[in-house]
Amino acid sequence: MSSNRPRTFLTTMALCLAIFLTPETRAANIQLPSLGDTSSAVISTQQEYELGQAWLRAYRSRISEYNDPLLHDYLERLLHNLASHSELQDHRLSLVAINNASMNAFAVPGGVVGVHLGLFRYAKSEDQLASVLAHELAHLSQRHFARRVAEQRKNSMVSMAGMLASLVLAATVGGDAGMAAMTATQAASLENSLRYSRQNEQEADRLGIETVYAAGMDPSAVGGMFEEMLRATRYTGNRPPEFLLTHPLTESRVADANNRIAQYPKKYYPDNLEYHLMRARSMMAMDQNPAASLNRFQSELDGDSLNHEAARYGTVLAHAALGNTGKAREALAPLLKASPGKLTYRLQDIALDRQEQKFVNAIEKSQQLLRRHADSYPLRMSLAETYMKANRFTESEQLLRSMTPEYPDNPYIWFQLAEVSGLAGNISGVHKARAQYYLLNGVFDKARDQLGYARKLLINDFKEVAIIDQQLRDLEQLQKKMEEFRGG
Structure with missing residues (x-):
């Protein structure tokens, strides 16, 4: 099914935003609400949420969202856990994942949070990934975008259209000929529409560190992620990672963050295996070459890797993608034996059943798991896919329809x-x-x-x-x- 992408994304943006900006609203000289200072708001938090949802529709009309129920569920759970420990008042969040290898994440007023899969390439732990997401949530909780609009005395619609253009450019570089053809001057201008002030960045760092710690994660991961960003800058030459174009990493920002991190008690924070499993899935998606992925994961198994268990899981994914279900099962067997209750491994076992057209087995296993994981989004999507592959279309339709509310x-x-x-x-x-x-x-x-x-x-x-x-x-x-x- 084609989505028939519109000719110009700014026209789409105008349509979406016009829903909420009536002539009376546009004509009114409304000030920003109290945001920790004496100003008042151009738009309420509810209007901001509606604008964000409109923006998201326009963004989706221009990019290809990456749909992996397991990965989406993992990121959404992590995001909501961080939000519950942040200063964010409105927890209505919309996650969008993009299969782009660049290091980038963004937050749009109204609770839209975007994650490029490239973040998994650079973040060496869940805590490091969480540090980036917590930083973005801090921008949302402090309404930094709304403040900047007020300071610049610009129409919020124009600014959000510029944000749309910037993020579409970041998500489609190398893939969309029309966007790639934009001049460097235009690109730089659009990137500026996402920049926050140094004060905003330091405030977001401070609150992000507090959020990470409150969520039971390692605050020092913020410093570790800074180091990964700087290392990435050295590898990419003159152009820094997308994230640093909009969140410049100045010496004062790094020093301020490190001083804050030093104030927290030192303790042991266990690594989360699930992060590394999702990282393996992300690497597969970015590689778009199962043979190359297999070589990567095999090399990690034979040498150094962030997590050997995740590297083995990666070989399972790669063998399956290459059609070698026998080898995939061989690699999966020790993982299942060691962790028989791990849903990620059980879902891969079901995926192999489905690939081998053992639909009865796949359905029975899925239904058993649903007794313990009735609310699992990836499990239900997996069962719907199995029903469809087994030509049990009505059951697949009923299951999917039951999920729409x-x-x-x-x-x-x-x-x-x-x-x-x-x-x-x-x-x-x-x-x-x-x-x-x-x-x-x-x-x-x-x-x-x-x-x-x-x-x-x-x-x-x-x-x-x-x-x-x-x-x-x-x-x-x-x-x-x-x-x-x-x-x-």
């Missing part, structure tokens, strides 16, 4: 639901699921078309028609707001 803003679930609904012969379900997928990806014309197709098929179902009519009215309002924006 819990994950209404997850485009991957809607995409999968549209696919399996078609296989199950539920054509109206195909169109309704596609409409939600297109809405979440900012492709409103396609969403309207899909709702129209569904309405024709359900013309005799008055309840469904009423729901679709309301959705179509909402889309019509979007179009009107866009026209107001262009005219204003």
